[in-house]
Amino acid sequence: MDYALSRKVKYVDVRVQHEEGTGFVMGEGEVEEGGTVSLTGIGVRVIVNGAWGFCSTDSGLSKPRVRETIDRAIKLARKSSEGTISPVEMAPTKVIRTRVKGPDSDFTLKEDSTLETILKPAKDCDRRIRSLGSEIQASSLSFTVGKFTETFANSDGSLITQAYSGFLGTIFVVASCLGVTEYYPHDFGGLGYYEKFLSEDLPLLAERIAKKACQLTGSRTLQKTRTFQTVVMDPHFAALWVHETLGHPLEADRLLGGKGNPENAPWTYKAFGNKVAPEFLSLVDDPGVETPAWHKFDDEGVEAKRKSLITNGVMKGCIHNRETAAAFRVEPNGGARSPSYHFTPMPRMCNTYIEPGDWTPDAIIEDTKEGIYAVGGMTPSVDSRAYEWRISAKEAYIVAKGEIKEMLRDVILSGVTPDFLISLDAIGKDLEITVTPDCGKGSPVQMLPVGNGGPTIRGKTNVEGAE
């Protein structure tokens, strides 16, 4: 910091991070691949002549190396300022000096016994999956558990250290029967170290996924597209829908991008400030939820706040870094994130979800005369405005006369975001947060975990089968 300030930068921030992680890919009850990672690095960001410059390094954090990193960032900012129309402005924020720790504890098992203990539930997963018989063609459980320490300092005087740990994983099962093959993936994750990971009932989850995959091989898909169909999304499907159609387009830098060509702007650009949903719908982005996206302070040292994005149907807020907060003339809300010291932070979702409503999920189904119940979002296809969307369901069911009936495979829901949003007529009480391990944004792309979710929701949109 002292060196950077001696070089007369307007602003500087520094992030020093250390990460220790272990991960496995399990197949057929055995470790197919496993590995550990130990990383330390530094990212330096400066404002010079009204422009940003950023440089990161992990190749030996000696004093000369760090100074060289700072010099590179300064030189880059100086050159970039020749392509800057208006100087970078950052919204003011409190100076904070603190150390925080995530709500977890250290794993206490001896090093030698750790692997066996960790791998036991994973092996149990496979036993449960295989017990379902010959329809199981393949299955895999992959997971990583990591510990992170991040220290942030800036020229405003903030000095913050955050330490936390988290785990991420994916189970997938491929089942095949009479020429029909079904692939069923499921992501999971949480805040905490091994003991938290081990407290998850993964074998039960694996068995449920495997059973569903087997059932899907014996089900049919829809032959005809049904337009403006009543659809009920379970919390996991709603999570993916929220992520793609509401979360990303409410990251403030995307909204600002709409100043160029509103035709290519996210749909939220024109809708911002307006009523976009029924008044019983509210959407928040909450850094306090215990997923791997948990944080007390963002990567600009701003206290991370629960952000109200849609309140009683009105689109009122978005996810800010200090720069977008200045452009919107609002207080920063701690939404700047980056996956590591390697990258400059940008406005990113953490845990974005629809707040729970009044309905029990059973009541929503009982109240549905005819429709489709979509369970678990698999793959999204969304246009760059997040206006038109298509999402495949891991499983789906016909709903008739208030009851869940026949199971359907390979069902795709599609629609126009504002149309579906305004069509919502029931919000469940059953909020669940789903972890997406690898949300990508930016170029070069920055991949990081986010939590997304919602309760069961009901609205009207198009439904088709993938055939």
Add this chain to the structure above:
Amino acid sequence: MEACRSVISLANREGIEAEVFLLKRDLKSIRITSNEIVEAQNIVEGGAGIRVARNSSMGFSATNTLERNSVETAYRSALRIAKSSARIPNWGGLPTPLPTSRESVSLDSYDKELALKSPDEIAELSLEMLKQVTGHSSSSSALTSVLIAVFEEFSIFNSNGLEHLAEPSTVLYSRIIVEAKKAAECCTAMKQFCSRRLADFNPESAIEEAIRSATQVLHLPRRRISKSKCDVILSPQSAGAFTAYLVAPMIVGKSVQTGASCFTNMSNTRVAVESFSLKDQGRIKGGIGSAIVDDEGNPTRTTTIIKNGLLKGFLYDILTACRSEESSTGNARRASDTLGRTYLRAPEPLPTNLVIESGDYGSEELIEETKEAVLLDSIDYTFPLVPERGYFSVTSSLPALLIEKGEIEGYTQNLTISDELSKALTRVSGIGKDIQQSTYLGSTVTFSPYLRIRDMAISYGS
């Protein structure tokens, strides 16, 4: 380097097979939004990925602290993992030294001039691109772009005596989005560019082409297609995205073995028209995916994937090859999300350069002989919605040109196309002569011509 050699010696003494993948990288990126530089990054990184095989069981560890003690600690971690790992069936060992001299292979993968460019010199290139757009005479235009320059150098050592030292490479990538305005009308065009050498970087023509495309659309009527099926022409850059996002995940050993690919159990069956052939070519001169060896030290090569419409092969690294009782195809890659390689991942089978064999059509000829079609120059964010069936759907927000009786008669926007991969490839009705190199998320590199596909399902969301 010495720390890595020392770990290999240690492994040899302990009777363990070991491999060290050493990487150093320097990435510079400049992002412009609406005529303004908004982000300038320089990422300098380096580290080692260590794999060990003990009694045919494998473990991996990565570190970016390259002192002897740290590398040894990583080796011990990998060994501990290997003790818990399953025996790899048919394990034949890590690669042996190259049979031919490395000097005999010339790939033009490295450009010293580009490697030595400082971050501010890369920013200067971006500024020149910006000046070209803002100073353009034909219309009021705005530039949104990213320019990324990567220099990297990797070495592989293993206990079989393989020492592939310091293979350098460079990449320059740019994605250019130009908005052309006329009164209240605004149209957008996107062009991608990638090369190994600075001398091949010609942003002027890419920008000129983008401005011409965007301006052309401004003078065309906007229409909607009322049919549910239509012929679709994919330009080389959208055919590249089609290949990278939809075909590539289906042809790698891992997804084929698990059944998560629509091509599982389809070897030697027809998956495309006879005129369609697809290869993975690891040694194309100037190819962004080219290297002398793959990321575990096996020589790269050419693998036929689809030959005259018949599915012929898949891509393997050592591990997936062992599991399929095949040989490695030299496709072990440690792909970075941000172009090039990473030492943080163990290898997995991925394409090097995926090449669609060129056809007979010139681009103009293809359009002239098309009765009715939509021409898509840009598709993005295209992942298989139902991977085991190869079902995909993609919406292009950018304008797509409408072809009627061989002429461009209008444009349409926000069109969605949907299909099944193997069915779509059996309806390819025209393949262009000219091939364009592109690179996409996950560092997949494609060489693609124009592709015309009959009767694709199309729709609009609203």
